[in-house]
Amino acid sequence: MNSSHTSLPRIAVLATGGTIAGEAGDASKTSGYKAGVLGVDKLLGAVPSLSQVARIHAEQVASIDSKDMTPALWATLCTRVNALLAQDDIDGIVITHGTDTLEETAYLLHLTVKSEKPVVLTAAMRPATALSADGPLNLLNAVTVAASRASWKQGVLVAFNNQIHCARDVTKTSTYAVDAFRSPEGGALGWVQDGQVEFQRAVVRPHTLRSPFQISADLPVVEIVTSYAGASRAAIDAFVAAGVKGLVIAGTGNGSLHSALQQAVAEAVRQGVAVVRSSRVGAGHVMRNGAAPDDALGSITADALNPYKARVLLMLALAAGTASADLQSVFDTY
Ligand code: SIN
Numbered sequence: 001m002n003s004s005h006t007s008l009p010r011i012a013v014l015a016t017g018g019t020i021a022g023e024a025g026d027a028s029k030t031s032g033y034k035a036g037v038l039g040v041d042k043l044l045g046a047v048p049s050l051s052q053v054a055r056i057h058a059e060q061v062a063s064i065d066s067k068d069m070t071p072a073l074w075a076t077l078c079t080r081v082n083a084l085l086a087q088d089d090i091d092g093i094v095i096t097h098g099t100d101t102l103e104e105t106a107y108l109l110h111l112t113v114k115s116e117k118p119v120v121l122t123a124a125m126r127p128a129t130a131l132s133a134d135g136p137l138n139l140l141n142a143v144t145v146a147a148s149r150a151s152w153k154q155g156v157l158v159a160f161n162n163q164i165h166c167a168r169d170v171t172k173t174s175t176y177a178v179d180a181f182r183s184p185e186g187g188a189l190g191w192v193q194d195g196q197v198e199f200q201r202a203v204v205r206p207h208t209l210r211s212p213f214q215i216s217a218d219l220p221v222v223e224i225v226t227s228y229a230g231a232s233r234a235a236i237d238a239f240v241a242a243g244v245k246g247l248v249i250a251g252t253g254n255g256s257l258h259s260a261l262q263q264a265v266a267e268a269v270r271q272g273v274a275v276v277r278s279s280r281v282g283a284g285h286v287m288r289n290g291a292a293p294d295d296a297l298g299s300i301t302a303d304a305l306n307p308y309k310a311r312v313l314l315m316l317a318l319a320a321g322t323a324s325a326d327l328q329s330v331f332d333t334y
Helices: 040-045 048-052 071-085 104-114 133-145 232-241 259-272 307-319 323-331
Strands: 009-015 055-064 090-094 119-122 156-160 163-166 192-193 196-199 222-226 245-249 274-279
Touching: 009 040, 009 222, 040 055, 040 133, 040 163, 048 133, 055 071, 071 090, 090 133, 090 156, 104 119, 104 156, 119 133, 133 156, 133 192, 156 222, 163 323, 196 232, 222 232, 222 274, 232 245, 232 259, 245 259, 245 307, 259 274, 274 307, 274 323
Parallel strands: 009 055, 009 090, 090 119, 119 156, 222 245, 245 274
Antiparallel strands: 156 163, 163 192, 192 196
């Protein structure tokens, strides 16, 4: 779809599936539908006013429920984003995605896209066929953010429910509400409404051109283990026996580990597995040597990254050949 307003920014919309492309048999249904059914042309066709905001170049990269996202598809997506952004005739990218793993894809791209141009992910909590579907307005707002000069050099952004979030900070916080995405530590970066975009704070941590990480289809295997009342070491032992390169612990509170896990972590590190302590709490950072003796265990702390984002960073850092002595500095930086 191309508009005749040749002075407007040219934005590539890359569709990957999700509820934004979901279809239910009944308009009153907001669960039990099939995600990733409708093609990108249908999504764009629901928002005629897009042609007043940008000239659109559309591509269907995938049609999946984002629960099934894979490192191989991340590599396909990131490679395509980097190729499009290298073109002079593309001013920014919008990616439509499922909400379930959006925060993981967004953070991965934040660290592996090599451009100053805007990359904006968006999604929907209600399928396209629902009464009061949220996808069309989220898509219009995402294209508006991607077309804005203010969005350059901000890294990868998430435009959702009129808010603009940093890929590093944002997380899904509701199973059903249309304001599902929040940035618990710093809050949203800004807002988008009726064609206006305003940023109220800047992104501080390095990303995109200032990130050394490269996309690869062959990321090292990193798994996540949760600590909870009565946890056993069985999962850690099984993952280590399966040959994982890294483990992220979703610890209690300040990343604390059930004593049954602590011994298993020490043994995993001795066997060359990188272990990162994060928290299952959903907000706040994990203090080094705070709730567990990292110096003695050989573990790394995740700063304020949730377990899923800590896994993304650990995979990229291990793929880059980062020495174990340098991993803490990577987590303190990115
Ligand atoms: C998905 O993540 O693809 C399904 C759920 C959603 O998009 O809200």
